Amino acid sequence: MRIVMIGAGYVGLVSGACLSEFGHEVICVDNDPARIRALEAGVIPIYEPGLDEVVAANARAGRLSFTGDIAQAVRKAEAVFIAVGTPTRRGDGHADLSFVFQAAREIATNLDGYTVVVTKSTVPVGTGKDVYDVIRTARPDADFDVASNPEFLREGSAIEDFRRPDRVVVGCDSERAREVMREIYRPLFINETPMLFVGRESAELIKYASNAFLATKITFINEMADLCEKVGADVKDVARGVGLDKRIGSKFLHAGPGFGGSCFPKDTLALLKTSQDHGAATRIIEAVVQVNDNRKRAMADKIAAAFGGDLAGKTVALLGLTFKPNTDDMRDAPSLAIVPALQAMGARVRAFDPEGMEQARKLMEIETCADAYETMKDADGLVLLTEWNEFRALNLVRVGELLKQKLIVDLRNIYAPEQMRDYGFSYVSIGRAPALAKPALAVAAE
Numbered sequence: 001m002r003i004v005m006i007g008a009g010y011v012g013l014v015s016g017a018c019l020s021e022f023g024h025e026v027i028c029v030d031n032d033p034a035r036i037r038a039l040e041a042g043v044i045p046i047y048e049p050g051l052d053e054v055v056a057a058n059a060r061a062g063r064l065s066f067t068g069d070i071a072q073a074v075r076k077a078e079a080v081f082i083a084v085g086t087p088t089r090r091g092d093g094h095a096d097l098s099f100v101f102q103a104a105r106e107i108a109t110n111l112d113g114y115t116v117v118v119t120k121s122t123v124p125v126g127t128g129k130d131v132y133d134v135i136r137t138a139r140p141d142a143d144f145d146v147a148s149n150p151e152f153l154r155e156g157s158a159i160e161d162f163r164r165p166d167r168v169v170v171g172c173d174s175e176r177a178r179e180v181m182r183e184i185y186r187p188l189f190i191n192e193t194p195m196l197f198v199g200r201e202s203a204e205l206i207k208y209a210s211n212a213f214l215a216t217k218i219t220f221i222n223e224m225a226d227l228c229e230k231v232g233a234d235v236k237d238v239a240r241g242v243g244l245d246k247r248i249g250s251k252f253l254h255a256g257p258g259f260g261g262s263c264f265p266k267d268t269l270a271l272l273k274t275s276q277d278h279g280a281a282t283r284i285i286e287a288v289v290q291v292n293d294n295r296k297r298a299m300a301d302k303i304a305a306a307f308g309g310d311l312a313g314k315t316v317a318l319l320g321l322t323f324k325p326n327t328d329d330m331r332d333a334p335s336l337a338i339v340p341a342l343q344a345m346g347a348r349v350r351a352f353d354p355e356g357m358e359q360a361r362k363l364m365e366i367e368t369c370a371d372a373y374e375t376m377k378d379a380d381g382l383v384l385l386t387e388w389n390e391f392r393a394l395n396l397v398r399v400g401e402l403l404k405q406k407l408i409v410d411l412r413n414i415y416a417p418e419q420m421r422d423y424g425f426s427y428v429s430i431g432r433a434p435a436l437a438k439p440a441l442a443v444a445a446e
Contacts, residue, residue: 001024001025001078001079001180001183001184002024002025002027002076002077002078002079003016003019003024003025003026003027003077003078003079003080003081003184004026004027004028004029004070004073004074004076004077004079004080004081005019005026005027005028005029005081005083005120006029006030006070006080006081006082006083006084006103006106006107007028007029007030007082007083007084007085007099007103007121008028008029008030008032008035008036008039008045008066009030009046009083009084009085010046010048010153010155010158010262010329011083011120011121011151011153012028012030012081012083012084012120013028013039013044013045013046013051013055014048014051014153014158014159014162015081015083015120015151015153015162016028016064016081016083017051017054017055017058017064018054018159018162018163019184020058020061020063020064021054021057021058021063021163022184022185022186022187023063023187024063024184025063026058026063026064026065027065027066027067027073027076027077028064028065028066028067029066029067029068029069029070029073030066030068031068031070032068033068036066036067036068039055039066040066042055042056042059046327046328046329047326047327047328047355048155048156048158048159048326048327049156049157049159049326050159050160051158051159054159070106070107070110071106071109071110074106074107074110074111074112074115075110075111075112076112077115078114078115078116078180079115079116079117079118079180079181079184080107080115080116080117080118081118081119081120081149082100082103082104082107082117082118082119082120082121082131083120083121083151084099084100084102084103084121085099085121086099086100086121086122086123086266086270087266088265088266088269088270092273093269093270093272093273094124094270094273094274095122095123095124095266095270097123097124097127097130099121100119100121100123100127100131101130101131101134104117104131104134104135105134105135105138107135108134108135108138108139108142109138109139111135111139111142111143111144113143114143114144114176115142115143115144116144116145116146116147116172116177116180116181117131117135117144117145117146117147118146118147118148118149118181119131119146119147119148119149119204120149120150120151122150122151122207122208122211122263122267122270123148123204124204124208124270124271124274125201125204125205125208125274126201126204127148127204128146128147128148128171128200128201128203128204129146129200129201131146132146145172145173145174145176145177146172146200147170147171147172147177147181147200147203148169148170148171148172148200148203148204149168149169149170149171149181149203150169150203150204150206150207151207152165152166152167152169152207152210155261155262155324155326155327155329156324156325156326156327157326164191164193165188165193166194167193167194167195167196168185168188168193168194168195168196169196169198169203169206169207170195170196170197170198170203171197171198171199171200171201171202171203171204172197172200173199173200178197181197182195207267208267208270208271208274209271211263211264211267211268211271212267212268212271212282212285212288214251214252214264215259215264215267215268215288215292216284216285216288217251217252217253218252218253218254218256218258218259218264218292219258219259219287219288219291219292219295221235221238221239221242221252221253221254221255222255222256222258222291222292222295222430223291224238224239224255224431225255225430225431226431228431228432229431229432229433232433233431234431234432234433235255235413235430235431235432236255236413236431236432238431239253239254239255254412254413255413255430255431256334256411256412256413256430257295257296257299257334257338257385257411257412257430258292258293258295258296258299258334259292259323260296260323260324260331260332260333260334260336261323261324261329261331261332261333262329262331262332264332265292265331265332266332268285268288268289268292269289271285272285272286272289296334296337296338297337297341299334299337299338299411300337300338300341300342300345301341302409302411302428303316303338303342303383303409304342304345306381306407306409306426306428307347307380307381307407310346311342311345311346311347312345312346312347313346313348314346314347314348314380314381315347315348315349315350315378315379315380315404316342316347316348316349316350316379316380316381316382316383317350317351317375317376317379317381317382317383317403318335318339318349318350318351318352318375318382318383318385319351319352319353319372319375319382319383319384319385319386319388319391320335320353320384320385320386320387320388320391320412321333321335321339321351321353321356321357321360321366321385321386322335322353322355322356322359322360322386323335323386324386324387325386325387325388325389326355326388327355327356328355328356328358328359329356329359330356330359330360330362330363333356333386334385334411335351335360335385335386336363336364338385339351339364339366340364343365348367349366349367350367350368350369350374350375350379351366351367351368351369351375352368352369352370352371352372352374352375353368353386353388354388354390356386372390372391372394373395373398373399373402376399376402376403377402378402378403378404379402379403379404380403380404380405380407381403381404381405381407381408381409382399382403382407382408382409383408383409383410383411384408384409384410384411384412384414385411385412386412387412387414391414392414396419396420396423396425397423400423400424400425405426406423406424406425406426407425407426407427407428408420408425408426408427408428409428409429410427410428410429410430411429411430412430413429413430413431413432415427415429417429417432417433417434
């Protein structure tokens with residue numbers, strides 16, 4: 001099939017590349033000429049494991065191309081996906097749909113023959129109807145349907161998520177549109193992927209409800225972690241015991257510094273605003289948003305307490321800046337709240353992140369280092385903020401030699417308290433009793 005993906009950002013580029021891998025002819029359209037030139041030259045503007053290989057292979061095969069000419073692309077298309085950004089709108093917390101409606105107007109101008117217009121962007125309930133009205137008003141003669149096809153991609157594992165999704169959700173009102181969408185996703189049928197056809201409004205709400213529920217699980221286990229610290233329990237044991245219940249499951253029950261990224265913060269807020277507009281209270285989501293915001297700020301206080309309560313003149317080595325590993329995405333990352341708070345307390349922060357330092361420097365004043373160990377030289381302690389794999393097996397003897405004092409604050413519970421104690425560290429983690437250094441314990445050099 002001939003498919004157009006409007007927007008060559010994270011969702012559009014991953015979706016377009018993977019659909020071309022399915023055998024479709026895909027054109028990714030973007031209004032940023034520099035991005036189009038980079039993509040045509042094989043330069044991927046985001047970090048996502050495996051994406052560069054998928055883009056390169058399908059571009060070579062002639063199935064994937066890039067352009068800034070939306071008119072020519074749309075006129076050839078059987079399906080046009082809208083995959084533009086829907087950031088939080090300044091002032092009121094609603095999703096900003098200006099890019100969506102701009103795309104709809106440009107699509108309308110260039111429709112030629114029956115086309116399914118698909119909202120891939122995360123949009124509030126009712127947006128599909130509004131997109132339909134925009135196109136119908138501009139082109140009363142056009143032959144088209146509007147469908148909702150929300151994405152459920154996890155940054156860092158998006159390629160695998162697209163190839164082997166838990167489900168494909170499609171919201172549309174006509175059998176003609178359903179047939180087009182079935183054909184687009186036909187390669188997934190061999191894996192017996194569930195394909196759920198619902199109304200547009202239901203599809204739009206499924207996306208928000210899914211993200212809000214996962215954000216709630218994260219927030220819940222974070223509050224349980226705080227309780228664990230008060231009563232002497234271990235949050236990792238609690239999470240495992242809870243997660244073994246098949247009705248609950250173990251995913252997203254990992255205590256930490258709060259959720260961030262491109263989806264959960266803006267989607268929970270947008271869902272909250274939508275519910276308020278329609279007079280349907282969502283008290284749980286309201287609490288999740290507030291608790292998560294408070295938690296990021298509280299993590300800076302936790303770090304300060306571990307450093308003795310006074311950070312003035314102290315150097316903090318910080319590992320991890322992105323909101324999660326295997327991405328360079330800094331959107332709503334906990335580091336954006338924690339680092340400035342530490343600096344305001346008088347700390348000098350030296351940081352390293354495998355992929356996120358360029359983006360981090362655009363968003364805050366921060367000293368970055370060439371590798372993990374450079375951050376630690378003569379620092380007063382180490383903070384683990386993002387659980388990149390390379391931080392899971394640090395040379396702890398070397399760490400202890402580089403730091404002024406053997407202090408580690410682990411906000412992702414990467415290490416075991418007993419291991420830290422055996423290496424002589426004062427170790428502070430999330431939802432577990434602090435492990436204090438034991439003197440005179442011999443540890444073989446690594």
